Amino acid sequence: MTAIASNGAAEHPICLTLNGQPRTLQVHPWVTLLDLLREQLDLIGTKKGCDHGQCGACTVLRDGKRVNACLTLAIMCDGADLVTIEGLASGDDLHPMQRAFITHDAFQCGYCTPGQICSAVGLVHEGRADTREAIREQMSGNLCRCGAYGNIVAAVEEALPSMTNGAKAQRGQHP
Amino acid sequence: MTPFSYHKPASVSEAVNLADACSHFIAGGTNLVDLMKENVVRPARLIDISGLGLNGIHATPGGGVLIGARVSNADLAWHPLIERHYPLLSDAVLAGASPQLRNMASTGGNLLQRTRCYYFYDTGTPCNKREPGSGCPARTGMNRIHAILGASDACVATHPSDMCVALAALEAVVHVQGPSGERQIPFADFHRLPADTPERDNNLAFDELVTGIELPPPVFEHHYRYLKIRDRASYAFALVSVAAALTFDGEVIQQARLALGGVAHKPWRDPVVERLLAGQVPSKALFNRAAQTLLQGAQPLSHNGFKVTLAQRAIVRALDDAARGAANGGARP
Numbered sequence: 001m002t003a004i005a006s007n008g009a010a011e012h013p014i015c016l017t018l019n020g021q022p023r024t025l026q027v028h029p030w031v032t033l034l035d036l037l038r039e040q041l042d043l044i045g046t047k048k049g050c051d052h053g054q055c056g057a058c059t060v061l062r063d064g065k066r067v068n069a070c071l072t073l074a075i076m077c078d079g080a081d082l083v084t085i086e087g088l089a090s091g092d093d094l095h096p097m098q099r100a101f102i103t104h105d106a107f108q109c110g111y112c113t114p115g116q117i118c119s120a121v122g123l124v125h126e127g128r129a130d131t132r133e134a135i136r137e138q139m140s141g142n143l144c145r146c147g148a149y150g151n152i153v154a155a156v157e158e159a160l161p162s163m164t165n166g167a168k169a170q171r172g173q174h175p
Numbered sequence: 176m177t178p179f180s181y182h183k184p185a186s187v188s189e190a191v192n193l194a195d196a197c198s199h200f201i202a203g204g205t206n207l208v209d210l211m212k213e214n215v216v217r218p219a220r221l222i223d224i225s226g227l228g229l230n231g232i233h234a235t236p237g238g239g240v241l242i243g244a245r246v247s248n249a250d251l252a253w254h255p256l257i258e259r260h261y262p263l264l265s266d267a268v269l270a271g272a273s274p275q276l277r278n279m280a281s282t283g284g285n286l287l288q289r290t291r292c293y294y295f296y297d298t299g300t301p302c303n304k305r306e307p308g309s310g311c312p313a314r315t316g317m318n319r320i321h322a323i324l325g326a327s328d329a330c331v332a333t334h335p336s337d338m339c340v341a342l343a344a345l346e347a348v349v350h351v352q353g354p355s356g357e358r359q360i361p362f363a364d365f366h367r368l369p370a371d372t373p374e375r376d377n378n379l380a381f382d383e384l385v386t387g388i389e390l391p392p393p394v395f396e397h398h399y400r401y402l403k404i405r406d407r408a409s410y411a412f413a414l415v416s417v418a419a420a421l422t423f424d425g426e427v428i429q430q431a432r433l434a435l436g437g438v439a440h441k442p443w444r445d446p447v448v449e450r451l452l453a454g455q456v457p458s459k460a461l462f463n464r465a466a467q468t469l470l471q472g473a474q475p476l477s478h479n480g481f482k483v484t485l486a487q488r489a490i491v492r493a494l495d496d497a498a499r500g501a502a503n504g505g506a507r508p
Contacts, residue, residue: 012181029181029221032208052209053276065249065278071208072279075181076201076223119275126274128253140409141273 014078018043019087027074034058034069037084045085045114049143056142059115059122060084066122068141085114088121097121100159101152108146116142120156132157176211183223187384191354193222194382200224202245202281205272206288214298215289215305229283229386232256238392241350244283244385248272248338251282260393263420266401266502267341273410283385286339286349286365289376290332290440291412293317303329304373311373318476320414323483325439330373331476334366334441335412341401343442344418344434347390353383366441373440394430395420397503400496402489403436413437415486417493426456433469433494438486445469457498459491466490 011026018041027036034051037043037060049057051070058069061083088095097120100106107113119142129135135156136149144152184190190200197219201207210216229243232254240256251257252268272280289295294302294312301309313321313331321331342362349360366377379385398421405411416436422429431452435443448469455461466487473483496502 010180028178030176030178030211052212053205053273056273056275059275062278066275067279068205068275071205071276073201073204073208073221076204076225122278123274126249137409138274141275 012075014075016077016079017081019083025074029073029075031074032070033060033072033074033077033082036074037069043084043086047111047114049112049115054143055112055115056119057112057115059118059142061118061122064122064125066119066141083118085118088117095121097124097155097159100155104151104155104158106148106151106155107144108148112142112144112146116144116152120152120159123156124160129156129160135160177214177217179211179218180220181223182220183226185226187227187229187352187386188354190222190224190227191352191382191384193220194384195220196381198222198381200384202284203247203279204284205276205280206284210289210296213296215296224384235389240390240393242282242388242390244281244350244387246282248277248280248282248285249274251338252277260396261341261345261390262502263395263399263401263418264338264341264345264390266399267337267403267416267418270401270403270413270416271337282338282388285336286342286385286388287377287379288335291335292321292332295332304332304369304376307372307374314476317478319478320412320437321476321479322439323473323475323479323486324435324443324470325368325441326474327369327371327373329371330369330440332369332373332440333437334376334439335437336442337401337403337413337416337436339366340416340418340434340436340442342388342390343444344420344432345390345395346432347388349385350387350389351379351383352386353380357386359389362442363444369440376440394422395432397500398423398497400493400502402493402496404485404489415482415489417486417489418442419490419493419497421452421494421497428452428455428457428498431465431494433465433490435469435486435490438473438482443469452494457494459495462491462494463487465494 015024037046047057049055053068053071059066060069063081097117123138129138199218201221230245231243233241235241248268252265258265294300295304300312303311322333347362349365400419403413403416413436418434420432431449448465
């Protein structure tokens with residue numbers, strides 16, 4: 001069933017899983033996933049930086065893979081399993097990557113941090129980074145204007161082996 | 176973004192029959208959504224092809240590989256068949272964009288991405304590609320990133336893809352379907368030079384959908400190099416890129432492929448240069464001659480003269496690396 005908005009344009013229903021919860025939503029075709037999260041669902045952990053896929057601040061996990069929410073149309077997320085920064089921790093128990101970012105002081109202003117952490121979790125899933133150099137290359141889609149790169153790489157490096165082991169132990173629970 | 180309607184067909188024939196001059200197909204959307212936000216592209220209808228399958232990579236009976244148009248850049252670059260038999264393609268894909276974008280962007284969409292010319296993106300300026308007949312400010316403006324080969328008075332834009340440079344060198348074939356059936360387009364004939372119709376990047380009709388990319392049987396598994404030169408070490412478009420691939424008969428080059436990115440409206444190849452390399456023993460002098468020949472017709476603009484020298488040096492290095500099997504970590508077998 002398609003609802004008609006006041007401007008005459010059709011909204012479409014989408015069903016998705018958001019941070020573990022099934023959701024049914026009505027969206028206009030031109031609404032990006034980033035705007036849906038921030039403006040309609042009040043999940044403002046995901047940040048709007050450039051809004052053009054260049055900075056990575058809007059990175060979320062879609063079916064376990066890191067993507068730019070700003071270039072994703074919400075209407076194309078029907079059936080998707082989405083995890084944002086709000087969905088990584090289990091209650092007060094932080095995700096290992098979140099803990100590693102705190103341990104290594106891997107941020108200054110913190111604006112890019114949710115995207116950095118989601119991207120780093122995606123990097124671990126991909127399983128293609130095994131050196132510091134590879135982490136640097138594979139984190140290049142996330143800019144940090146404070147320049148906290150050294151500590152970010154150190155945090156990802158520390159979280160990498162523990163998460164690879166942890167992912168085996170608790171597959172399906174955490175992204 | 177200008178409002179549009181959204182359609183999600185269940186078959187390729189339904190998709191191409193929905194298409195008209197005011198519609199766009201959408202797959203990963205990484206370039207199209209950005210262009211729509213900038214009002215550079217304003218489709219009345221989006222046709223989402225995510226329900227059409229087209230997302231597999233399969234060996235063909237002829238010994239090649241068929242890549243579905245919707246396969247993501249990341250899935251393509253890391254597929255065992257591609258990593259093992261077409262490592263030049265893997266390397267080129269991984270040299271482009273960011274990990275997030277590579278998870279989203281599709282193989283077919285990579286071919287159809289638009290130039291990153293500043294003036295094309297800026298709707299406050301004229302641009303013959305965006306608005307035919309309005310003019311080309313890049314020709315006399317900020318043209319450091321623009322073309323040095325094959326440009327026209329109307330347009331000096333470059334094609335921004337890394338993947339396509341490798342696909343050109345590998346002589347891929349583009350599979351296309353339209354309302355009247357399927358056809359196959361050799362890669363060299365897919366993209367166009369700007370001439371006086373820069374609004375057309377390629378030879379697809381508006382109601383034709385790229386369904387797949389076919390690679391011929393692999394022969395360049397050992398001697399290849401994708402060398403990308405850019406303003407920063409990662410996540411930037413090429414100023415110049417080189418796809419070099421060689422086969423050997425003993426010490427002698429049997430077959431050579433050489434394609435340039437970042438220098439023209441399409442991946443740049445010259446069969447004369449590839450014939451010049453065949454039958455020769457690798458040497459700096461030979462590679463220099465190839466580089467000079469490939470750049471012979473270069474016509475740099477006011478700010479991109481450096482690209483001519485850069486391209487020549489990059490070609491020599493890429494050919495040298497390919498000959499040594501450097502990307503493959505080994506010496507010639």
